Amino acid sequence: MRHPLTGQDFDSPVPPGTGWPEDPAQPETPTARTPAGVRRLAATDDLAELDARVSVCSACPRLVRWREDVARDKRASFADQPYWGRPIAGWGDPEPSVLIVGLAPAANGGNRTGRVFTGDSSGDWLFASLHRVGLATQATSVHAGDGQRLLGARMVATVRCAPPANKPTPQERDTCAPWINREVRLLRPHLRAVVALGAYGWDGALRALRGAGVAVPTPKPKFGHGVEVELDGITLLGCYHPSQHNTFTGRLTPVMLDEVLGRARELGGLGGQ
Template identity: 55%
Template sequence: MSSLSELDAAVVTCRACPRLVAWREEAARVKRRAFLDWEYWARPVPGFGLADAPLAIVGLAPAAHGGNRTGRIFTGDPSGDALYAALYDLGLSSQPTATHRGDGLELYGVRITVPVHCAPPDNRPTTSERDTCRPWLARELELLRPTLRAILAFGGFAWQALLPVLTTAGWQLPNPRPAFGHGAEARLTSPGEGRPLHLVGGYHPSRRNMSTHTLTPTMLRDVLRRGADAAELPPRLHRSRPGS
């Protein structure tokens, strides 16, 4: 797979994890009452965004009635509602809402992906499922590498999934290994390359985190801004809009 478009096309055919295949397809059969007229995607959900993005955002996995329904990551669920509104506020997306794959949404300077591409029961993939899915993430970051300057990891699961992928790819982690936290940052170097890679941690914009105010819209925008600054995105792309 020599391009992200080829990788995305291959990802959606994967059936490597029997539990996840069964769950994503069962969710599509049963559906939620609000989505009875939807034909669910019910396949692995590929990454979304630019092939030359300086900033990668890494989440957890698709939601059973979000990305598993719409076919696009962080689309059609409360996590996506929070994330895309914040991206729009910072000038990193073309619109504040994401409802389906054909809604016209574009990202600016950003690629969004996940360590596990299938919706897991209770939003909890196993470590085995994470590790089975790891080669997809590794290849995606390898293809992004020529332009990639920063990665924003939403949640401890994404942070821990990223560390072995980055070290295998040749990035050198600081010692001791960086611990996850909201606003945590680590600077990774690679022999022979002058440009470091910045890893930024942030709480996942899940319904629970947002409703309990563990993560607020202001906190979400702030950590996204830190990722954008670390990625050296042009200020015009992440300037806050009036009132944000």
């Protein structure tokens, strides 16, 4: 299937000037098309090359179909906008002391903008809090060219493609795992705090830390908002996901979110609020 804006295959790099992030991939970037391909191509010591390879992955047929279908059959409110329609690489500081781990890109958020948590309601809450505690330069993140920068922090999704109903299958999670495992391994020398958004982010963060060689106890620590677990020099913090279900009901408030992210900033050696 070809990209509706560029006419290229969805798994091919796209040119600048589209409102998306600068494309990390090049025409020669290899594409993982199977779980074995993901494992092989994730084995790089270059973070930029890892991002490039993530951005053209097509190893999960159901996720490929879904992300491309959403990008073609756009939500009416975004009908005049181009959609990224590809996997979403991590973004932010390449040597972060704070890592934020979420579930997956939103179908009409990150899958549209090309940057995780950018352009959806969860991102509105998250970036406002990151800005309040000093981990982001702006209080909003609307599109990839809006000038937003993370300060000493980086964001990743456990699964790099938008899944139907926000629910990747266990097989899709496991197929995608080598990407985040390798990313965490490359970031580990700098990491001091990992913030897991929601129970899925918590499980994904623990899996990724273990996959990166960090000692994780058995049974695994249980998720809870504000829970802190020390893991081999890295503190894992639990935080309710800033989904509309949690923010509309008051289960998660701005103060609660600020407390967790502010604590992560302090643990990261970036100073208190």
